[in-house]
Amino acid sequence: MIAWALVFISTLAASANAFTATATASAPASHRTSAPPNTYPSPPPNCDFSAGEWEQRCELSVSYRIAHMEGWGMNIFNHITLKVKGSELLEDGPHFLLNDYGQGFDEVTASSLLKVTLDGSQVPHSQGRVFKPGYVLHAALHEGREDVHAIWHCHQLESTAICQTTTGLLPLSQEATFALAKGVSHHPYEGSVNSLDEQPRFLQSLGPKNKVLMLEDHGPLVVGSRLEEAFSTMWFLTRACQYQVRAMSCVGGDLSRINIPTEEIEKEMNDRADKFDEAPTIMVQRDGVEEEVVEKHDTEALMFHCARRAAEREFGAKNIYV
Numbered sequence: 001m002i003a004w005a006l007v008f009i010s011t012l013a014a015s016a017n018a019f020t021a022t023a024t025a026s027a028p029a030s031h032r033t034s035a036p037p038n039t040y041p042s043p044p045p046n047c048d049f050s051a052g053e054w055e056q057r058c059e060l061s062v063s064y065r066i067a068h069m070e071g072w073g074m075n076i077f078n079h080i081t082l083k084v085k086g087s088e089l090l091e092d093g094p095h096f097l098l099n100d101y102g103q104g105f106d107e108v109t110a111s112s113l114l115k116v117t118l119d120g121s122q123v124p125h126s127q128g129r130v131f132k133p134g135y136v137l138h139a140a141l142h143e144g145r146e147d148v149h150a151i152w153h154c155h156q157l158e159s160t161a162i163c164q165t166t167t168g169l170l171p172l173s174q175e176a177t178f179a180l181a182k183g184v185s186h187h188p189y190e191g192s193v194n195s196l197d198e199q200p201r202f203l204q205s206l207g208p209k210n211k212v213l214m215l216e217d218h219g220p221l222v223v224g225s226r227l228e229e230a231f232s233t234m235w236f237l238t239r240a241c242q243y244q245v246r247a248m249s250c251v252g253g254d255l256s257r258i259n260i261p262t263e264e265i266e267k268e269m270n271d272r273a274d275k276f277d278e279a280p281t282i283m284v285q286r287d288g289v290e291e292e293v294v295e296k297h298d299t300e301a302l303m304f305h306c307a308r309r310a311a312e313r314e315f316g317a318k319n320i321y322v
Helices: 002-022 051-070 132-144 157-163 174-181 196-206 226-251 263-274 299-315
Strands: 029-032 078-081 096-098 114-116 149-151 182-189 210-214 221-226 280-285 288-296
Touching: 051 078, 051 132, 051 226, 051 299, 078 132, 078 226, 096 132, 114 210, 132 149, 149 226, 157 174, 157 221, 157 226, 174 226, 174 288, 182 196, 196 210, 221 226, 226 299
Parallel strands: 029 288, 182 210
Antiparallel strands: 078 096, 078 149, 096 114, 149 221, 210 221, 280 288
16 A cells, blocks of 8 residues: 555656646646556466556456446446557457456456457457457457547446437436537447448448447447546446436426527537546746646546446455456
8 A cells, every 4th residue: 555655646746747847838738647557466377468468458357347336237248348459560450358258247357358350250368259249349440440449338228228219318417518528429220230241330330530339229339549438438428328318207208398408508518528627727836937737637547447446346356357
């Protein structure tokens, strides 16, 4: 605990130095602070995975445990995937990690994760069951969007219910505002996701920049540059859908009785959401001159670490990172 605290204090000190280096006299500077450093255990002896891949496996395995605790699991179905760093340089790359079909989200461990190519073939040392709908959907987005490193898909009840309506996600809450800001796309239902022919249509529906794909009559999917982003987006999205379903139930589905914001208010909501991560302005010294700096928290990482700590308390770290 003391060692961790010293690392954290040094991180804060480094951040303060960065504030001084990036501040300007004409306008406040923004600086994204570091979240607590990753402290995943080292790979076990005689491990087949590199240290980098082992850390990714730890991060993904605890993501499955987090999803279970959030109620985003569905028996043995649904997937969270993570692109293996550097695998895009390999002849058969990129590779990505996903769960072994047959395991519940609360059973996934770092070593049980499968590593597959874009065609669903398992990379040597990976042994398990690959669920075709999982790799068909996730491989399409991992291949088609270079910025996508993590994909989180679930059938959470209220968000799936919203996927079954033509209303879609409405800007009724702060949580909805954050989810909508990621860019929301829709994809029509074609049946079970086991047809390779549908892959280009998934990519086309998501588009080049959006991070949320509402699979109609199926469920929500979010993509991110890292697992922290995918988790926080899914968290805001599912919470917003829970509010919306309950609000619509209260008024019998009559949208005229729902407080839908005007365009003017919605614009103000979006403007404020852009500054959601900001901390109070602080004053720093640079070359003897006092200047204003706006600290910007890494909310995505802070949310993920909070959920990770809860999962480790619930399941025990030694039962996840094995």
